[in-house]
Amino acid sequence: MILIDLLQGMLLLAGVxxxxxxxxxxxxxxxxxxxxxxxxxxxxxxxxxxVFGLLLxxxxxxxxxxxxxxxxxxxVASATAGYLVARAARxxxxxxxxxxxxxxA
Amino acid sequence: MNWLLxxxxxxxxxxxxxxxxxxxxxxxVADRMLAAQLFGTTGVGLLLVLAELQQMxxxxxxxxxxxxxxxxxxxxxxARVWRQDPNDNHExxx
Amino acid sequence: MLRQNRLKIMVQTGILxxxxxxxxxxxxxxxxxxxxxxxxxxxxxxxWISAYALRLGLLLGVWWILSGSTGDWWFxxxxxxxxxAVSLWLTPPGRFRxxxxxxxxxxxxFLWQSLLAGWDVARRTLSPALxxxxxxxxxxxxxxxxxxxxxxxxxxxxxxxxxxxxxxEERSLEVHCLDSRLxxxxxxxxxxxxxxxxxxxxxxxxxxxQHS
Numbered sequence: 001m002i003l004i005d006l007l008q009g010m011l012l013l014a015g016v017x018x019x020x021x022x023x024x025x026x027x028x029x030x031x032x033x034x035x036x037x038x039x040x041x042x043x044x045x046x047x048x049x050x051v052f053g054l055l056l057x058x059x060x061x062x063x064x065x066x067x068x069x070x071x072x073x074x075x076v077a078s079a080t081a082g083y084l085v086a087r088a089a090r091x092x093x094x095x096x097x098x099x100x101x102x103x104x105a
Numbered sequence: 106m107n108w109l110l111x112x113x114x115x116x117x118x119x120x121x122x123x124x125x126x127x128x129x130x131x132x133x134v135a136d137r138m139l140a141a142q143l144f145g146t147t148g149v150g151l152l153l154v155l156a157e158l159q160q161m162x163x164x165x166x167x168x169x170x171x172x173x174x175x176x177x178x179x180x181x182x183x184a185r186v187w188r189q190d191p192n193d194n195h196e197x198x199x
Numbered sequence: 200m201l202r203q204n205r206l207k208i209m210v211q212t213g214i215l216x217x218x219x220x221x222x223x224x225x226x227x228x229x230x231x232x233x234x235x236x237x238x239x240x241x242x243x244x245x246x247w248i249s250a251y252a253l254r255l256g257l258l259l260g261v262w263w264i265l266s267g268s269t270g271d272w273w274f275x276x277x278x279x280x281x282x283x284a285v286s287l288w289l290t291p292p293g294r295f296r297x298x299x300x301x302x303x304x305x306x307x308x309f310l311w312q313s314l315l316a317g318w319d320v321a322r323r324t325l326s327p328a329l330x331x332x333x334x335x336x337x338x339x340x341x342x343x344x345x346x347x348x349x350x351x352x353x354x355x356x357x358x359x360x361x362x363x364x365x366x367x368e369e370r371s372l373e374v375h376c377l378d379s380r381l382x383x384x385x386x387x388x389x390x391x392x393x394x395x396x397x398x399x400x401x402x403x404x405x406x407x408x409q410h411s
Contacts, residue, residue, distance in 0.1 A: 009109050012109060012110070012113045012154075013109075013113070015113075015150070016113050016116045016117060016120075017321075018317050018321065019116075019117060019120045019146075019147055019150060020116065020119075020120050020123075021317075021320065021321040021324050021325065022120070022143065022146075022320070023120040023123045023124050023143060023147075024123070024324050024325070025320055025323075025324040026124065026127050026139060026140065026143060027123065027126055027127055028324060028329060029324070029329075029331070030329075030331070031333075032133060032135045032136060032139070033333065033362065033364075033375045034331060034333055034377060035127075035136065035139055036139065036362055037320060037360070037362055037375075037377050038320050038324060039139055039142060039143055039146075040356055040357060040362075041313070041316040041317050041319070041320045041357060041359075042317050042320045042321060042324070043143065043146040043147065044146070044313060044317070044357060045313055045314065045316070045317030046146075046150065046317070047146055047149060047150050048310075048313065050113070050150050050153060050154065051153065054153055054154070054157055057157065060267075062263065062264050062266075062267050063162070063165070063267070065264045066165055066169075066264045066265065066267075067153065067165070069169070069261065069264055070149060070153065070165065070168055070169050070172060073169065073172045073173065074145075074146060074149055074172045075357070076353065077145070077172055077173070077175060077176035078142065078145075078146060078175075078176070079353040079354075079356045079357055080176060080179075080180075080353065081142050081175070081176050081179035081180070082142075082356050082362065083352060083353070083356055083362075083363055083364075084179055084180065084183045085135055085138060085139060085142075085179065085183065086362055086363070086364045086365075086375060087183075087364055087365045088135065088183045089133075089135050090364050090365055090373070091365075094133065094135070096333055096334075096335060096375060097331075097333060098333065098334075099331060099332045099333070162267065166265070169265075
């Protein structure tokens with residue numbers, strides 16, 4: 001039992017960590033396109049980890065399935081939304097940010 | 106386990122507040138919209154944690170609806186709002 | 200029947216095994232890839248019926264989940280029957296069908312890749328130097344139009360360092376990548392292969408001859 005609690009705690013904290021990273025990415029990344037990257041990837045993983053963490057404590061099968069359904073919906077929703085924002089930005093001629101000579105790293 | 110759920114909920118709230126900075130700074134409407142999308146995903150996570158913490162299963166349904174509405178908002182934004190705002194600053198870097 | 204299915208899987212995994220050799224020089228080989236046998240289905244009355252049954256089953260499952268198995272079927276059942284009909288009206292059955300037995304493989308691929316993607320973004324965000332070298336790539340899509348292409352565009356946005364931006368008329372996909380040092384063409388190729396397998400399409404690396 002204690003092992004499951006431990007695993008649940010780790011999953012939940014890791015999930016929150018990715019949410020924090022996603023928000024930080026939105027603040028630090030230089031343009032719309034890179035921010036979409038940060039948002040869709042980090043937040044989806046964060047939500048996934050939180051969902052799996054909560055799954056371990058789910059009281060019944062329908063509740064567990066509902067959690068998975070919500071995650072799946074959020075995945076499709078944010079991938080679609082990210083694509084739409086990127087496409088709209090491109091159509092409006094927003095120039096992608098370029099690394100200065102040599103770039104970061 | 107409840108203290109952990111509380112910590113998780115508070116941290117999620119912190120990310121929401123941090124997201125406000127992007128809404129404030131922009132610079133394009135799309136950046137602000139992205140922050141709104143962030144609110145959608147984080148809000149879903151927060152509601153799921155609260156549902157467990159407060160033993161309110163109905164909050165899961167709220168989370169489901171929020172996930173749907175968040176994408177509708179982006180859709181409406183892309184289809185209508187952004188197209189009609191000529192004063193928007195096009196340059197990416199803030 | 201069972202044997203035939205197994206044979207098909209063997210053929211498909213055979214393609215999968217040959218894959219790395221082709222991936223090595225993905226960019227050079229790029230235009231030669233083509234969909235060999237699109238195992239398309241004619242849209243006949245049977246496919247309408249089976250599509251309806253499938254969607255009705257899915258919706259009933261969703262209702263069961265949503266209602267928390269309380270069984271308020273007096274409301275859920277008519278709603279599902281109606282919603283399945285509306286969905287057929289809005290989205291008629293397509294030529295492509297998901298192979299359900301491929302679903303677990305695809306889910307595994309997808310989960311692993313999204314884990315990598317989240318990790319990749321986290322690494323870049325938390326590094327003080329902010330190691331980004333974004334670029335836009337134009338990659339030809341070999342998957343047929345319709346559901347497979349949509350899957351590809353959505354899944355690409357959740358893979359490490361890639362984001363689909365738009366698809367033009369010549370079926371060239373514009374991909375925004377976070378880092379030009381990543382081998383994006385290879386991972387897009389791999390994703391196409393996974394989706395092809397999911398839809399029971401056969402992709403071949405043999406000389407197709409069509410150059411762009």
